[in-house]
Structure formats: structure tokens, C-alpha cells
Amino acid sequence: MQHLSVCLDGFNLALPKGTGVATYGRSLAKTLYAANYNVSLLYGLDIPNSKNEILKEVLFFNLLGGGAKAENEKKNCLQKIKKMVNSFNWKATNIPVSGRVEIRGMDHWLPPHHQIFNLRNLFNRAHFYYKRTGNFVEITLPSTPHIMHWTYPLPIKVKGAINVYTIHDLVPLRLPQTTLDNKTYYYKLIKKIVSDKNPIITVSEASKNEIISFYPDAVNNLYNTYQTVDPEISSILHNEDNSNIDIEKLFHISPLSYFIFFGSLEPKKNIGRIIEAFLSSSTNKRLVIVGAMGWKNEQELRFLQKGIESNRILYIDYLPSSMLFALLRNAYALLFPSIAEGFGLPVLEAFRCGTPVLTSEEGGLHDVAGGAALIVDPYNVSSITQGINQLDSNVTLHNDLKKRGEVQYNIFSQKEYEDRIQKAYHFITSNFIPLK
Numbered sequence: 110m111q112h113l114s115v116c117l118d119g120f121n122l123a124l125p126k127g128t129g130v131a132t133y134g135r136s137l138a139k140t141l142y143a144a145n146y147n148v149s150l151l152y153g154l155d156i157p158n159s160k161n162e163i164l165k166e167v168l169f170f171n172l173l174g175g176g177a178k179a180e181n182e183k184k185n186c187l188q189k190i191k192k193m194v195n196s197f198n199w200k201a202t203n204i205p206v207s208g209r210v211e212i213r214g215m216d217h218w219l220p221p222h223h224q225i226f227n228l229r230n231l232f233n234r235a236h237f238y239y240k241r242t243g244n245f246v247e248i249t250l251p252s253t254p255h256i257m258h259w260t261y262p263l264p265i266k267v268k269g270a271i272n273v274y275t276i277h278d279l280v281p282l283r284l285p286q287t288t289l290d291n292k293t294y295y296y297k298l299i300k301k302i303v304s305d306k307n308p309i310i311t312v313s314e315a316s317k318n319e320i321i322s323f324y325p326d327a328v329n330n331l332y333n334t335y336q337t338v339d340p341e342i343s344s345i346l347h348n349e350d351n352s353n354i355d356i357e358k359l360f361h362i363s364p365l366s367y368f369i370f371f372g373s374l375e376p377k378k379n380i381g382r383i384i385e386a387f388l389s390s391s392t393n394k395r396l397v398i399v400g401a402m403g404w405k406n407e408q409e410l411r412f413l414q415k416g417i418e419s420n421r422i423l424y425i426d427y428l429p430s431s432m433l434f435a436l437l438r439n440a441y442a443l444l445f446p447s448i449a450e451g452f453g454l455p456v457l458e459a460f461r462c463g464t465p466v467l468t469s470e471e472g473g474l475h476d477v478a479g480g481a482a483l484i485v486d487p488y489n490v491s492s493i494t495q496g497i498n499q500l501d502s503n504v505t506l507h508n509d510l511k512k513r514g515e516v517q518y519n520i521f522s523q524k525e526y527e528d529r530i531q532k533a534y535h536f537i538t539s540n541f542i543p544l545k
Contacts, residue, residue: 112144112147113254114254115148115255116149116151116256117148117150117151119153120153122152122218122219126427129454130261130277132339133277133312134220136336137530138222141530144531149226150219150222150225151228152228153227153229153231153234154172156169156227166205169227199248201250234246235263243297247267247268248265253267254267266544269543271541272308278312278450278451280449282296283319284448286376287375296323299323300324303324309332310331311451312335312451313333313451313452313477315472316333332537335521337522341431346461346462356435362397362423367441368392368394369399369443370444371436374402378400382490382493383493386491386494386497388416388421390494391498392498395423396444397422397425399427399436401426434462437458437464440459441501442465442467442500442507443465443466444467445469446469446487447472448471453468453472453477456482465500466510467485468483481516482514483496
């Protein structure tokens with residue numbers, strides 16, 4: 110099979126800290142690159158379309174993953190973006206990578222690729238354009254790919270390419286009380302993608318069924334490829350001794366002395382019930398929580414400070430993936446009884462690291478867990494508490510889950526994911542035509 114050229118958007122990749130969608134984008138880029146696809150990345154950073162190639166390269170990497178500075182610059186230029194919405198300049202430009210700018214250590218924001226494109230303030234401009242007109246922006250790239258794969262629903266299309274959209278889940282519609290999204294905007298955006306008969310990729314059978322439930326016309330254009338873990342985990346596993354030293358020195362915790370949760374601290378992650386259940390349990394182990402403060406979390410975090418003050422909970426707002434995987438590899442078990450997940454990547458990451466899992470069967474977690482995890486009722490604090498106590502006291506169960514998780518991981522391995530993506534792309538390119 111002839112390998113295709115594929116462009117991935119950098120909407121989430123460019124964020125200062127990680128998101129689940131950014132992890133999805135990085136893993137997809139690494140998978141395609143390793144399979145010899147021609148991979149390009151499209152960003153929307155606020156840099157002018159200068160003819161000075163050196164300055165263009167410097168400014169791009171100055172803003173890529175630039176944290177608070179880049180965010181503040183974005184907030185200060187919203188009025189300018191609104192004025193730019195009606196501009197006819199919807200052409201992306203190449204970003205040179207000459208070697209002049211040091212980019213080692215930037216792979217968190219810049220996964221493997223062959224080309225980088227940027228269109229100034231693309232994502233914000235497209236948002237305003239769609240709100241004003243109800244239409245998707247149509248843009249051109251310096252080198253048109255066979256497939257433009259949007260890793261998140263965005264109101265943009267690339268001319269000359271088949272535009273594919275990944276819809277991870279419909280949490281804003283199914284559990285509207287748990288998110289801050291504009292529900293009307295979100296509903297109409299997905300409806301537009303469906304009504305235009307664009308191919309859609311999703312990440313679990315649960316999400317596939319959910320999408321069809323809300324948008325029945327999507328049934329013939331919808332493909333489930335699942336996900337896989339970031340290949341970076343493998344390098345952590347091969348360096349286990351150093352990982353042990355790091356967590357003991359940096360966090361003053363020893364292997365197997367703690368449970369772990371990681372993810373945004375928001376309602377759908379069920380962090381409130383997790384904390385309450387853990388503090389109600391009889392375990393002497395600690396709970397390590399790694400995650401940025403999310404939204405609507407006032408009630409969710411009412412017991413967090415109590416757990417920190419009693420030294421039962423260690424809270425860390427953000428860690429680079431290498432350190433996070435080191436913590437996960439050495440945890441006694443992952444606690445992840447979420448109430449809504451398109452896929453549930455942390456569960457698969459735990460399986461890959463050989464760490465037992467306590468989770469729910471909500472959404473995509475049913476697919477991922479597959480009988481290899483301890484299942485609890487995520488809406489019942491007592492059920493979660495009993496699960497923690499059971500895991501803590503039953504060594505046989507703990508060892509059995511560890512083995513079953515390692516076997517379950519193979520269903521979602523890098524090779525299996527690559528095969529699913531290739532089959533989906535082959536079907537899409539055989540049955541859909543590029544945007545004229």
C-alpha cells in the first residue's frame with residue numbers, strides 16, 4: 110500500500126501543558142511517522158507571515174508551548190483577531206527548521222514530522238468566522254496532504270485534501286453539567302461535520318454509539334480506531350532503576366507505597382468521590398494526585414486540603430510525561446473510576462506499565478478495561494472505598510490484575526493501532542473525495 114501524506118492540527122499540541130487530545134495527537138504523529146507516512150503539522154500561532162525565514166523560525170519556537178506569556182498575548186489580541194476574521198489571507202506558510210534554533214526538548218509540543226505549517230491565529234479566527242457565518246473556513250497549505258486529520262472538532266477545512274475529524278466523545282452533550290463548553294456551538298459544530306458527510310474517526314465503541322445516538326446520519330462515515338499509549342512509556346520501562354531513585358528523592362515516596370490518579374481535576378473525572386472514598390478507606394498507603402485544576406471543581410475538591418494536611422494525599426499540579434510515567438510505573442494501583450471517558454487512556458497507560466487498575470465501565474472504559482481491572486460503581490463512594498480496601502488487602506487480586514492488564518494492553522498495542530489507522534485511511538481515501 111502506498112503511504113499517504115497526512116497533516117495533523119497543532120491546536121492542542123501547542124498548549125503549555127498536556128491534554129488528552131494533545132497526547133492523542135502526539136501518539137498519532139509518532140505512529141504515522143514510524144509507519145513511513147509523510148507527516149506535517151499545522152499550527153495557529155500568532156506570528157506574522159514574514160519573508161524573513163530566520164525571524165519566522167525564531168518567533169514560531171518562541172511561542173510554541175510558551176506558557177503564560179503566549180496565553181496573555183492571545184488574550185490581548187482578541188480584538189485584532191476579530192478584525193482579521195474577514196481577511197482573505199487563509200494561506201498557511203512553511204516554518205523552516207534550519208538548526209539555528211535549539212529545539213531539543215520540545216518534542217512535547219512538536220512530535221515527529223516532515224514539515225511544519227503555521228497560519229496566523231488560525232483557530233481563534235476560524236472560531237469567530239464560524240460563529241459569524243455558520244460556515245467552515247477553507248484554507249490552503251503550501252503542500253496539500255492526501256488527508257487533513259483534525260484531532261479535535263474544528264470549523265476548518267483544507268482545500269484539496271480529504272478532511273477527517275476525530276470526535277473523542279460527546280461529553281458536553283451527554284453530561285452537559287460537567288463542562289463549560291458552549292453547548293449550542295458544540296452541537297451545531299458536530300452537526301455541520303456530520304451533515305457535510307465528512308469521515309469521522311472516534312476512539313471507542315461507546316463513543317461510536319454515542320455519536321450515532323445524537324447524530325444518526327453519521328453511521329456510514331464513522332470509524333473506531335481506538336488509541337494507543339505514547340511510545341515514550343517504553344523508554345521509562347527500560348530505565349526502572351533510575352525511576353525508583355527519582356520518585357524517592359523528589360517526592361519522598363517509595364515504590365508500591367501509594368495509589369495514583371492523574372488527569373484534569375474536573376467533574377467527569379470523578380475526583381471528588383475518589384478523594385472522599387480514599388480518605389474513608391482503611392489503607393495506610395498515600396494517594397498521589399497529578400493534575401491541573403479544571404472547572405466546576407469547587408464541590409469536587411472539598412476534601413482535598415484535608416487529605417493534604419493529614420499527609421495522606423500528595424498533590425502535584427503538573428509533571429512532564431517521563432516523570433508521570435515513572436510515578437505510574439511504581440504505584441500500587443491506578444484509581445480511575447471516571448463517569449465519562451471517550452477512551453480512558455490512563456487505564457491503558459497503567460496496563461502498559463504493569464500497574465493494576467481500579468476503574469468503572471462508563472464510556473470507553475468498558476472497552477479498554479476488558480475484564481482486566483477491578484470495576485466499581487463510580488457514582489457510589491462506598492463502592493469505590495470497598496474497591497480500594499479490596500485492592501489494598503488482597504495481594505492475590507493485586508498480582509492477578511497486574512498480569513491481566515499486561516495481556517489486555519496487547520489489544521491496543523502500537524502495532525494494532527497502526528493497523529487500525531491504516532485500514533481506516535485506506536477506506537477513507539477509497540470512498541471520499543478531496544475538498545475542491
